[in-house]
Amino acid sequence: MQDILINWAPQETRVAVVENGAVQELHLERTLERGLVGNIYAGRVARVLPGMQSAFIDIGLERAAFLHVADVHVAGGSPRNDHAPGAAPPLPIERLVFEGQTLTVQVIKDPIGTKGARLSTQISIAGRMLVFLPQDDHLGISQKIGSHELRDQLRTRMNELTGKTEGGQPPATPYAGGGFILRTNAEDATDVELADDIAYLRKTWGAIRERSFKSPPGTLLHQDLSLVERVLRDLVNDATQSIRIDSLMQFEQLLAFGGEYTPGSVGKLQHYKGERPIFDLYNIDEEIARALARRVDLKSGGYLIIDQTEALTTIDVNTGGYVGARNFDDTIFKTNLEAAQAIARQLRLRNLGGIIIIDFIDMARDEHQGTVLGELRKQLARDRTKITVSGFTQLGLVEMTRKRTRESLAHMLCEPCPTCGGKGQVKTPRSVCYDILREILREARQFDPKEFRVIAAPAVVEMLLDEESQHLAGLSDFIGKPISLQAEAAGSPEAYDIVLM
Numbered sequence: 001m002q003d004i005l006i007n008w009a010p011q012e013t014r015v016a017v018v019e020n021g022a023v024q025e026l027h028l029e030r031t032l033e034r035g036l037v038g039n040i041y042a043g044r045v046a047r048v049l050p051g052m053q054s055a056f057i058d059i060g061l062e063r064a065a066f067l068h069v070a071d072v073h074v075a076g077g078s079p080r081n082d083h084a085p086g087a088a089p090p091l092p093i094e095r096l097v098f099e100g101q102t103l104t105v106q107v108i109k110d111p112i113g114t115k116g117a118r119l120s121t122q123i124s125i126a127g128r129m130l131v132f133l134p135q136d137d138h139l140g141i142s143q144k145i146g147s148h149e150l151r152d153q154l155r156t157r158m159n160e161l162t163g164k165t166e167g168g169q170p171p172a173t174p175y176a177g178g179g180f181i182l183r184t185n186a187e188d189a190t191d192v193e194l195a196d197d198i199a200y201l202r203k204t205w206g207a208i209r210e211r212s213f214k215s216p217p218g219t220l221l222h223q224d225l226s227l228v229e230r231v232l233r234d235l236v237n238d239a240t241q242s243i244r245i246d247s248l249m250q251f252e253q254l255l256a257f258g259g260e261y262t263p264g265s266v267g268k269l270q271h272y273k274g275e276r277p278i279f280d281l282y283n284i285d286e287e288i289a290r291a292l293a294r295r296v297d298l299k300s301g302g303y304l305i306i307d308q309t310e311a312l313t314t315i316d317v318n319t320g321g322y323v324g325a326r327n328f329d330d331t332i333f334k335t336n337l338e339a340a341q342a343i344a345r346q347l348r349l350r351n352l353g354g355i356i357i358i359d360f361i362d363m364a365r366d367e368h369q370g371t372v373l374g375e376l377r378k379q380l381a382r383d384r385t386k387i388t389v390s391g392f393t394q395l396g397l398v399e400m401t402r403k404r405t406r407e408s409l410a411h412m413l414c415e416p417c418p419t420c421g422g423k424g425q426v427k428t429p430r431s432v433c434y435d436i437l438r439e440i441l442r443e444a445r446q447f448d449p450k451e452f453r454v455i456a457a458p459a460v461v462e463m464l465l466d467e468e469s470q471h472l473a474g475l476s477d478f479i480g481k482p483i484s485l486q487a488e489a490a491g492s493p494e495a496y497d498i499v500l501m
Helices: 148-161 191-213 227-235 250-260 263-268 280-283 284-291 328-350 366-380 410-414 429-446 458-465 469-479
Strands: 004-010 011-019 022-030 040-049 053-057 065-068 102-109 118-120 130-133 139-141 179-182 220-222 241-244 269-271 295-297 303-308 312-318 353-359 386-393 396-404 454-458 483-487 496-500
Touching: 004 280, 011 227, 011 280, 011 483, 022 227, 022 328, 022 386, 022 410, 040 396, 065 102, 130 191, 130 284, 130 458, 139 148, 148 179, 148 191, 191 220, 191 250, 227 241, 227 263, 241 250, 250 263, 250 269, 263 269, 280 284, 284 328, 284 410, 303 328, 328 366, 366 396, 386 496, 429 454, 429 458, 429 469, 429 496, 454 458, 458 469, 458 483, 469 483
Parallel strands: 004 241, 065 118, 139 179, 241 269, 312 353, 454 483
Antiparallel strands: 004 011, 011 022, 040 053, 040 102, 040 220, 053 065, 102 118, 130 179, 295 303, 303 312, 353 396, 386 396, 454 496
16 A cells, blocks of 8 residues: 655655555655746747747747757648658748747757757647647557557557547547657556546646637746646556645645546545654655665665666675575575565665666575566566566676666765765875875976975875875985975865975
8 A cells, every 4th residue: 555745845845655654765856956848838939040940939038948940840740840751841940930920839958058948839748648749640659668469459549538530530629639649657557547648638738728828928838747746647546545745735736736637636635734744754854864875774684785877776785694594595595585675665765767787696596596586576566667677697687777767866865975076985095195205206306396395184194294204204305305294174085285385
């Protein structure tokens, strides 16, 4: 069973998904870090640039936004003004838009530095399982749904649910047309779930259209749902018992939103009025701190080491102090079984994506390998994110991939250490001492000062005065110049400066 806790504040929203008393997922959204991508505006063409085949559009932001001809939707054409080989060449920008024209546009790239946002007139609205293309009439299916038989089944079901005729013609009712793209998580969706998504998306587009008819240029017509609203759209399922939120204002807004778009979830909404912070109910702040740590302790005494890099994430399993089984093989097997459960949870909790390599403790028996791999797949089956797991490689590693859906927890909450630059380690004081001695010798060959002054971290200066004093004195005699030392506490323990006096 699942409970969802929502901790809301004006600056930040935090959502925890709790299953069987343990936190499984964490979602965060910060007000000042919400991007513009997905927002739909009523825009006005400020300037057309035939030479660049683009136009500047005023959407009410500080800088005009940018619309390229490739992102202009042409009625009856293919999306983004793309044309098949042999077809007529695309129309130039000056024949598609004109100065002063009002357009409904969507942000496809956030403004960066001095550049304005990039826009498209090809509108798309994302739902839980579908993407709605109100200006098109085709049905697309994610390439990751690879089975031809399943793709044909989904296409047939979608034609029935959207009310299209056998010839593929859309219905004539208002807002009931449009095209759809089935996302990967629509693969196992029921007809009821697909129908709910279709109704939600068409209703959203209807509201956007109504607003566009009576709004001046520069008006925000539609903003992608906030995290609180996405809880109802994306996270709630049949296993959800309750959705508790600690803000009365947000609770009332959710009731209104749910009543209109996701009526099945309204009965699960609760306003939390307790004196204790809502996240204290399951020690979620402590879980967040643990989810940022490199080491994860297992109940048996074993532990995981999780290292997240740009290319991939590695997870190493260790027995630690676990000696509870009858023999060494059983100890390894029990530790790996517990690790498989913990790894599945940590992937969701930390939202780790991309390539993941798991180094289980080597198991001598093939049946033990098969059981551990089966347990891992069983635990990962609870994850909504698309996952592919390979078997054990010749080196005894398990390779898997998990789709990146958003930034990992560590990337959202942390930044690289200014001391080590993200390496996770710094040079020892002795290594820095030897760097300094080599640098002084190099400088002495080029310059002839009266004295060399070394400014370094206190631990480095202390070592030069104590354990390395003989080497420092020998160098001073060799170059024929005095060397003075000055401790500087601020800065990196690796940093030093050599001043020529």
